[in-house]
Amino acid sequence: MRDDCQPIPSILCVEPDQESRELLQEVLADYQSVLVCSAYEGLRELNTHTFDAFVLESWLPDLSGVHLCREIRKVDPRVPVVFCTAAARDQDRARGLRAGASAYLCKPIEPTRLLSQLRVLLELAERESKRAGAHVERVIQQELTARTADVLKRSGVARQAAARAIERISRGKAFLAFVQAGGTRRNFERSWSHAFALAWQSYQEQIDRRERDSRLPEPKSTVCNASHA
Numbered sequence: 001m002r003d004d005c006q007p008i009p010s011i012l013c014v015e016p017d018q019e020s021r022e023l024l025q026e027v028l029a030d031y032q033s034v035l036v037c038s039a040y041e042g043l044r045e046l047n048t049h050t051f052d053a054f055v056l057e058s059w060l061p062d063l064s065g066v067h068l069c070r071e072i073r074k075v076d077p078r079v080p081v082v083f084c085t086a087a088a089r090d091q092d093r094a095r096g097l098r099a100g101a102s103a104y105l106c107k108p109i110e111p112t113r114l115l116s117q118l119r120v121l122l123e124l125a126e127r128e129s130k131r132a133g134a135h136v137e138r139v140i141q142q143e144l145t146a147r148t149a150d151v152l153k154r155s156g157v158a159r160q161a162a163a164r165a166i167e168r169i170s171r172g173k174a175f176l177a178f179v180q181a182g183g184t185r186r187n188f189e190r191s192w193s194h195a196f197a198l199a200w201q202s203y204q205e206q207i208d209r210r211e212r213d214s215r216l217p218e219p220k221s222t223v224c225n226a227s228h229a
Contacts, residue, residue: 007190008032009052009122014042014068015084016061020109024055024084027111031118039063043071050186052125053080053118058087058096066099073100076185078128080121084109125184132183133191139174140199151207167196 010032015021021035034051036042039060045051054072058065069081080102085092088106096104103117143166151162171192178188 010034010049010186011053011055011118012036012042012045012049012051013055014039014060014065015055015057016059017057020057020107023109023111027109027114028055037061039065039068042068046072046075050076050189051079052122052184052186053082055082055084055114055118056101058083058085058092066095069096069099069101077179078125078182079184079186080118080125082114082117082121084114126187128182129178129184129187129191132178132181132187133195135177135181136174136188136191136195137199139177140170140196143170143173144199144203148207152211163200167200170196 008031011028011034013021013024013028013033013035014037015024015035016037018037021037025033025035034045034049036045039062042054042056054069056065056068060068065083065085065087069083072079072081077100081100083096083101083104084107085096085105086107087093087096093104102121105114105117147162147166151159151166154162174192175185175188179185
């Protein structure tokens with residue numbers, strides 16, 4: 001049973017057969033499922049949204065599912081990708097796995113097996129993404145530390161603009177570190193804004209303390225004159 005506090009995973013299914021799409025929609029009723037019928041539509045969704053997992057048919061009307069899987073891996077190397085396909089030959093399975101499939105299931109669709117496979121893969125992706133979060137925090141701290149001198153020169157609106165610039169730079173580096181550590185694109189998108197906001201707030205407090213300390217007057221030195229008898 002899913003924790004009510006956890007976001008409902010979103011799954012993109014690329015399936016040209018209407019009957020199979022209807023079955024997938026029924027099987028994945030507990031998830032946020034998006035169903036399309038071609039690789040082109042799948043690529044459009046991939047380029048505009050993030051997903052927790054993908055379910056692909058290998059035989060598509062435009063590009064192959066194997067080609068689509070490779071495209072998914074280019075933008076989301078760690079996301080679960082499950083083939084659920086009528087292409088049941090050993091060479092088909094081998095091509096799918098070489099393209100980066102996390103699992104390869106053959107039709108007819110077995111709801112219990114598909115759900116079990118997705119649950120395992122989603123739990124693994126979430127666990128690895130949580131571990132990868134430490135790398136995101138490290139990258140943010142490195143970027144903030146490297147730009148302290150520049151931030152100290154600014155105030156007000158100019159400082160907020162500096163924050164946005166640091167976030168843009170940090171985001172790209174943090175995503176690479178996150179993926180290399182096993183995280184998925186969807187989990188990165190969920191956590192990024194909160195992670196940077198917390199780090200920036202802590203950093204801003206440090207900057208404010210440093211500026212207050214710099215404005216404090218230096219303590220006066222006292223000289224004791226010894227009295228001579």
